[in-house]
Amino acid sequence: MTRRDSHQTWGGRFSEGPDARVAAFTESVSFDSRLAAHDIRGSIAHARMLASVGVLTDAEFEQIAAGLEAISQRIADGAFEWDPALEDVHMNIEARLTEDIGALGKKLHTGRSRNDQVATDIRLWLRDAIDALIAEVVRLRSALIDLAEREAETVMPGFTHMQVAQPVTFGHHMLAWQAMLARDSERLREVRARVNRLPLGAAALAGTTFPIDREMVAGELGFDSVIDNSLDAVSDRDFAIEFVSAASLIMTHLSRASEELVLWMSPAFGFVDLPDRYCTGSSIMPQKKNPDVAEIVRGKTARVNGHLVALLTLMKGQPLAYNRDNQEDKEPIFDTVDTLLASVALYADMMPHVTVHASVCREAARKGFSTATDLADYLVRRGVAFRDAHEIVGQSVQHAIGAGCDLADLELTTLQRFSTVIESDVYDVLTLDGSVAARNHIGGTAPAQVRAAVSRARAML
Ligand code: ARG
Secondary structure (H helix, E strand, O other): OOOOOOHHHHHHHOOOOOOHHHHHHHOOHHHHHHHHHHHHHHHHHHHHHHHHOOOOOHHHHHHHHHHHHHHHHHHHOOOOOOOHHHOOHHHHHHHHHHHHHOHHHHHOOOOOOHHHHHHHHHHHHHHHHHHHHHHHHHHHHHHHHHHHHHOOOOEEEEEEOOEEEEEEEHHHHHHHHHHHHHHHHHHHHHHHHHHOEEOOOOOOOOOOOOOOOHHHHHHHHOOOEEOOOHHHHHHOOHHHHHHHHHHHHHHHHHHHHHHHHHHHHOOOOOOEEOOHHHOEOOOOOOOOOEOHHHHHHHHHHHHHHHHHHHHHHHHHOOOOOOOHHHHHHHHHHHHHHHHHHHHHHHHHHHHHHOEEOHHHHHHHHHHOOOOHHHHHHHHHHOOOOHHHHHHHHHHHHHHHHHHOOOHHHOOHHHHHHHOOOOOOOHHHHHOHHHHHHHOOOOOOOOHHHHHHHHHHHHHHO
């Protein structure tokens, strides 16, 4: 063999090889070599099927499979030399196979095309990536549930409009994060089901004239079913869009959590602290300890959202069936998986080490008149209409602001100036612990409910 370039596999009708810049522009092996192990798995399954339907002999299959296994080993050892002149992962492996086992290697591509081959490879690769991601999301959920249990009694302010609203427990807040991630796990499983369908057998676009057995290949590769229509099989990238969409939501959830962690770690809040090993410093301000993991996760959300838009845009103008545009699907998919795995894994490592400053959280809840609604509810229980109660409490809060104290600090006689139905038991509802304990129903913030929710969440993991 004198020349190794892609031209040798499709150059029959060409009178010259590709221009050097064209070759550099169109190659994909610099990034799609990541698909190698899955490409080889797919090729072995395809060859086994060709032997079973009589297109290859059993001896030919054995030789091809052994050759592919040897290449797989060399790739795993880092000893395989990728050649950009051979365009992509598929042709690099096929060319090497032919060099290693001789002309028989050229029979491997019978009854298939790189179009159904690459679609199969990405689906196999993404299926493994999704499984790894689900495991990390579950690990993070488990960490949040543990933290929720630990902080089931810790009172902090709950916010609306970023203003102190009502007291909640820190555990309740962690379970809200967990609930978002529980939906994310569900979404990943749903996407996986649509990823896990076999395109191979569609060949270039119309199917093949060989008597292939697609069910057999699906079975060997662990696909749930074969894709019904050959044109759709080679051109569909919905599965990638759905995956990156689910990934964007996970990053969005982590980004919202990051925003809260960043606020809570600011000395102005002082609610939580992280070990030094999860923070970085400033090169100019010696006092700084920055929650950079949270900030970078929030920042990385932008690139995953970008990948979602990239894939949607990649598909919007494509006629059936395969177009080379699709080569552009890989980098967004790979980077989404890398970004997401790193972000979720780091969060799962970090969350068990969050220190919650319970007294600071409590003081912040105490300061913001967070039990005002409890006072209104108290008045309602004593026969006052809710709108009137709202007005009475509003006046009490205004008075407390003037006096520079909390509602619970006002004398009974002072409170009674605003409503005569108020008695000394009012202080039970004005306390933070009374307030959270009173929200004692499914989904409420009472410590008892948080503990019950912790058990339910654990059972769902
Ligand atoms: N590298 C290509 C891709 O990523 C593989 C399929 C190329 N098929 C073709 N007929 N040129 O999509």
